[in-house]
Amino acid sequence: MTTASPAQEIPRVNGRLRTALSSRTRPPRANALSSTITFGWRAILKIKHVPEQLFDVTMFPIMFVLMFTYLFGGALAGSPRDYLQFLAPGILVQTIIMITMYTGMVLNNDLKKGIFDRFRAMPVWRASFLAGAMLGDALRYLMASAVVLTVAFILGFRPDGGVIGVALGVLLVMVFAFAISWIWTMLSMFMRTPESLMYGSFMFLFPLTFISNIFVDPETMPSWLQSFVDVNPMTFLTTATRGLMHGEASAGDIGIVLISSAIIVAIFAPLTMYIYNRKE
Amino acid sequence: MSSGKLLAIEVKNLVKTFGETQAVRGVDLQVPAGAVYGLLGPNGAGKTTTARMLATLTRPTSGAARVFGHDIVAEADTVRSIVSMTGQFASVDEDLTGIENMVLLGRLLGFGWSEARERGEELIDAFGLGDAANRQVKTYSGGMRRRLDIAASIVVTPEVLFLDEPTTGLDPRSRNEVWDIVRALVATGTTVLLTTQYLDEADQLADRIAVIDHGKVIAEGTPGELKASVGAGTLHVRVREPEHRPAAQGILAQALGVDIELGTDPSALFARVENTGGISAAFDQLSRREIDVSEFSLGQPSLDEVFLTLTGRPAEDQDAQDETEEAA
Ligand SMILES: Nc1ncnc2c1ncn2[C@@H]1O[C@H](COP(=O)(O)OP(=O)(O)O)[C@@H](O)[C@H]1O
Numbered sequence: 001m002t003t004a005s006p007a008q009e010i011p012r013v014n015g016r017l018r019t020a021l022s023s024r025t026r027p028p029r030a031n032a033l034s035s036t037i038t039f040g041w042r043a044i045l046k047i048k049h050v051p052e053q054l055f056d057v058t059m060f061p062i063m064f065v066l067m068f069t070y071l072f073g074g075a076l077a078g079s080p081r082d083y084l085q086f087l088a089p090g091i092l093v094q095t096i097i098m099i100t101m102y103t104g105m106v107l108n109n110d111l112k113k114g115i116f117d118r119f120r121a122m123p124v125w126r127a128s129f130l131a132g133a134m135l136g137d138a139l140r141y142l143m144a145s146a147v148v149l150t151v152a153f154i155l156g157f158r159p160d161g162g163v164i165g166v167a168l169g170v171l172l173v174m175v176f177a178f179a180i181s182w183i184w185t186m187l188s189m190f191m192r193t194p195e196s197l198m199y200g201s202f203m204f205l206f207p208l209t210f211i212s213n214i215f216v217d218p219e220t221m222p223s224w225l226q227s228f229v230d231v232n233p234m235t236f237l238t239t240a241t242r243g244l245m246h247g248e249a250s251a252g253d254i255g256i257v258l259i260s261s262a263i264i265v266a267i268f269a270p271l272t273m274y275i276y277n278r279k280e
Numbered sequence: 281m282s283s284g285k286l287l288a289i290e291v292k293n294l295v296k297t298f299g300e301t302q303a304v305r306g307v308d309l310q311v312p313a314g315a316v317y318g319l320l321g322p323n324g325a326g327k328t329t330t331a332r333m334l335a336t337l338t339r340p341t342s343g344a345a346r347v348f349g350h351d352i353v354a355e356a357d358t359v360r361s362i363v364s365m366t367g368q369f370a371s372v373d374e375d376l377t378g379i380e381n382m383v384l385l386g387r388l389l390g391f392g393w394s395e396a397r398e399r400g401e402e403l404i405d406a407f408g409l410g411d412a413a414n415r416q417v418k419t420y421s422g423g424m425r426r427r428l429d430i431a432a433s434i435v436v437t438p439e440v441l442f443l444d445e446p447t448t449g450l451d452p453r454s455r456n457e458v459w460d461i462v463r464a465l466v467a468t469g470t471t472v473l474l475t476t477q478y479l480d481e482a483d484q485l486a487d488r489i490a491v492i493d494h495g496k497v498i499a500e501g502t503p504g505e506l507k508a509s510v511g512a513g514t515l516h517v518r519v520r521e522p523e524h525r526p527a528a529q530g531i532l533a534q535a536l537g538v539d540i541e542l543g544t545d546p547s548a549l550f551a552r553v554e555n556t557g558g559i560s561a562a563f564d565q566l567s568r569r570e571i572d573v574s575e576f577s578l579g580q581p582s583l584d585e586v587f588l589t590l591t592g593r594p595a596e597d598q599d600a601q602d603e604t605e606e607a608a
């Protein structure tokens with residue numbers, strides 16, 4: 001047997017390795033803003049490297065706009081063009097709200113990976129991981145909004161509220177989207193796989209967005225359905241967004257969306273942070 | 281040289297339970313600074329859990345540990361700033377490129393964008409990954425991934441590095457590359473705590489080894505001491521026909537004058553031998569009795585053999601053992 005004791009062995013290493021290892025520079029701790037931006041940069045890189053993920057989030061809304069406008073437009077509003085004025089803000093709501101489930105899926109994926117251990121061991125503000133993910137979400141929301149609005153505009157969507165009205169509408173939808181993404185963030189800490197989270201949130205969001213005033217005026221619905229539609233938060237959000245885009249939103253319409261967003265955040269954000277901080 | 285040396289890690293009666301599972305059942309360790317310390321044990325022994333507790337990734341259920349004098353629970357933040365861990369499973373972002381991973385971690389550690397990139401490039405080059413720096417990690421081979429993983433752990437060179445089974449699943453060449461990195465790290469002053477399932481690896485790298493089984497340390501010492509307690513040399517014999525094993529056992533026992541142990545493999549036998557005197561005679565005896573052997577070699581004991589000698593039973597999967605214990 002010819003085993004030299006490791007202490008006697010001279011490391012066969014190149015100079016570069018030695019130099020790299022000898023550097024013991026320890027920079028000052030990153031502040032909360034800087035670590036949030038770094039996590040946001042990562043979220044954006046992940047969209048850049050896996051652009052396919054944006055395909056399904058934008059193809060569905062385009063299909064919906066085309067299908068509903070031409071299939072039902074004539075019957076529901078007299079002409080496809082008239083119906084589009086009603087539908088476009090609603091499709092925007094549906095699209096963005098459906099995309100919120102990506103937040104949970106991305107996070108669920110990360111939490112199971114070894115890289116999460118690294119993040120947890122970093123001397124940074126712990127919530128910056130979640131806050132940074134929101135930057136990625138914002139990018140997704142903005143890109144999907146741009147796609148939906150461009151298609152709608154080409155088809156003849158001419159909102160009375162102008163550019164400012166449309167921008168405010170997008171902003172309001174994003175506020176609500178950030179609020180409900182906390183629910184998926186929390187669930188992502190329990191669910192076993194991103195797929196189960198997707199099915200779960202889909203089962204919840206799909207009826208919620210359809211049984212609302214996104215596609216049709218609830219007055220034509222049976223009364224039992226109408227009573228659901230009347231309390232569905234998607235209805236409030238759609239009414240307010242439609243109002244903003246057409247320049248006729250009331251303060252009450254907007255207020256109720258902001259208040260429900262605040263309530264959702266007030267419940268789910270602390271709960272999520274509590275679970276997140278105790279996660280092993 | 282070793283007496284009175286500064287301790288990098290001091291562990292007292294560390295326990296971790298997951299529900300019903302007792303992953304770590306009272307581990308004591310004293311890891312000297314500036315050396316490689318090996319934690320050797322089979323799958324499920326509690327190596328990962330122990331390392332994760334020391335790296336502040338999991339809270340101990342009870343017991344205490346200090347890293348350079350800092351309590352891993354009360355002073356977790358301080359400990360975190362001087363240790364780093366390379367997990368058993370790759371802890372880099374597969375979707376990102378090698379350099380992006382390095383910049384990401386550098387930024388989180390507090391470097392500016394350009395400093396993070398410089399440090400990342402320096403390490404990537406030093407680890408021989410320069411050509412792959414701009415490729416997504418998912419295209420990397422196992423060995424490259426491991427090296428990137430270690431590079432990612434030392435963006436700020438830590439005082440203590442935990443390496444959890446750094447070479448499991450690697451081909452011999454990649455394994456040697458990792459070994460060289462570990463040696464270089466220690467040569468530049470980092471203390472390394474390495475977990476492994478291979479006695480060979482612990483022997484190559486570690487200055488001291490703790491053998492861990494069932495969440496407990498069952499032996500501790502230098503590789504030399506450990507091997508001496510198991511047998512400096514071990515004779516490995518494998519018969520072609522498993523039914524010849526009992527006969528071979530008898531012949532070898534007589535020829536060598538030592539106890540012959542049976543391995544988990546039904547055709548394997550091994551014996552701890554102090555001197556090599558009777559070995560060729562033993563071989564002659566076997567061929568004279570027409571017992572065909574497929575292996576007859578003198579070498580280091582395997583982990584299995586270490587375990588059999590230390591515990592009287594082979595190194596098995598912990599989970600399987602727990603089940604039999606419960607059934608009994
Ligand atoms: N998070 C966990 N939850 C439940 N059981 C666990 C967990 N982590 C490890 N264990 C159990 O603890 C024991 C020790 O595991 P581990 O420390 O991973 O061993 P090793 O790294 O030596 O293979 C095993 O029985 C394993 O199944």
Ligand SMILES: [Mg+2]
Binds near residue numbers: 324327329368444
């Ligand atoms: Mg392990």
